[in-house]
Amino acid sequence: MKLTVIGCGYLGATHAACMAELGHEVLGMDSDMDKVAVLNSGKAPIHERDLDDLIAKHTASGKLSFTASYAEAAAFGDLHFIGVGTPQQPGENAYDLTHLFSAVRQLAPRIKNPAVVAVKSTVPVGTAPRVRDLLHEFAPAGDAIEVAWNPEFLRESFAVEDTLRPDRLVFGFESGHSWAEAVLRQCFEKIIESGTPTIVTDWATAELAKASANAFLATKISFINAIAEVCEASGADVGQLADILGHDARIGRRGMRPGLGFGGGCLPKDIRGFMARAGELGADQALTILREVDAINNRRRERMVDLARQQLDGNLAGKRITIWGAAFKPNTDDIRDSPALAVAQKLHELGATVTVTDPQALDNARKTHPELDYVNDPIAAVQDADLLLHLTEWPQFSHVDPARLAARTATPRVIDGRGTLNQITWREAGWTVRALGRP
Incomplete structure (x- = not known):
């Protein structure tokens, strides 16, 4: 097939590369000329496992290319995926659909032949009819354009794997639109034939799928972190307790990771967007639990600051962390x-x-937090430190020899916010060790 992907950020660039891997001819479209240039050079604009290799492979083979032209994208194929960002509105919980509707308005006047527009962006339920109406109003092809909803369920750092070997596919359609279903089944034929469960449903159900999945995952993480608060107060070990709970097949250990909590561009945004839309629909009481999920997650960050203050005798001023x-x-x-x-x-x-x-x-962090100091080497970074905080569980950090670090610090004290450091090894190397949810 010949298909386009509108929006080549984290989601779109991954989807475009993976569709080329499935054998399709793919044209990615993004309004950022610099990003388009990077992609056409065979490189990914983000760090994502295996993505650089796929983009390099398929830009070289000719199956994958990128443009900044909506006209070129509209003329390229009859299946258009939209994967633009839908961030949280500034100062509010609701989704900002500016990029989505802008993409639809710019694409529509250039679609002259029957086509399927499949939206992958995460949106509030009820968005699909608005997309259909815009397409039918502004596209020369009019109501010969069919709208499908095809939510993504990608985990960052596993996005390529989750696209090529997903645990499910979801297709949402307006009733009676079998042509759009046939087109998507052809697009994902190899994945479907591999045995991937494929759920065909209506627009509203498909729109709710991603936000509902993220709301549940966020709830699972915040649940175990709420238990971690009790563990800290009682002297219990939340890591072992999570293992105990995880052996129950109804609960499962996967995704239930106690520690500093969740972040990123999906879980926090999606639970807040879910709450906002539920309120608009008059169903906000049903999602009261998500307010506490969000609050628990934020408390973990506050708890880490409190622990740091405790380890430094109540005074952070002038201390090196x-x-x-x-x-x-x-x-x-x-x-x-x-x-x-x-x-x-x-x-x-x-x-x-x-x-x-x-x-x-570090490059991204410097742009948003120039007030902080940055060092590339984790060993050099602890020079003269009064306290070390382990807050992102990169494997490289767990492999550092704590004995080698201790002599560099002003005082060998560490707080493990992710529970992946070997506490026994660190204590034997002379460190004072604290960990969220553990004795």
Whole structure:
């Protein structure tokens, strides 16, 4: 097939590369000329496992190319995926659909033949009819354009794997639009034939799928972190307790990771957007639980600051604190709503000198937090530190020899916000160790 992907950020660039991997001819479209140039040179604009290799492979083969022209994209194929960002509105919980509707308005007047427009962006339920109406109003092809909803369920740092080997596919259609379903089934034929469950549903159900999944995952993380608060008060070990709960098949250990909490561009935004839309629909009481999920997550960051203050005898002013981690999770350079940087910023505001290190995210962190100090090497970063905070669980950090670090610090004290450091090894190397949710 010949298909386009409108919007080549984290979602769009990954989807475009993976569709080329499935054998399709793909044209990615983005209004950012610099990004288009980077992609056409065979490189990814973000750090994502395996994505650079796929883009390099398929730009070289000719299956994948990128443009900044809506006209070129509209003429290229009859299946158009839209994967633009839908961030949180400034000062509000609701989604900002500016980029989505802008893309639709610019694409529509250039679609002259029957086509399927498949939206992957996460949106509030009820958006699909508005997209259809805009397309039918402004496109020369009119009502020969069919709208499908095809939500993504990608995990950052596993996005390529989750696109090529997803645990499910969801197609949402307006009733009676079998042509759009046939087109999407042809597009994803290899994935469907591999046995991937494929759910065909209506627009509203498909629109709710991604936000509902993220709301549940956020609830699971905040639940175990609420238990971690009780563990700290009682002397219990939340890591072992999570293992105990995880052996129950109804609960499961996967995704239930106690620690500093979640961040990124999806979970925080989606639970807030979900709450906002529920309120508009008059169903906000049904989602009261999500307000507490969000509050628990934010409390973990406050708890880390409190622990740092305790370890430094109640006074942060003038103290040197090293933070391992800037990305919101390992194997990405994404710093959106990063718990590590939120803690770093607060410590800086309280008078500490904060040095941050991260294998991939320092360039992004410098742009948004120029007030912090940055060092590339995690060992050099602890020089003369009064306290070390482990806030993003990069494997590299767990492999550092704590005995080698101890002599560099002013005082060998560490707080493990992710629960992945070997406490016994660190204590034997002379460190005072604290960890969220553990004795």
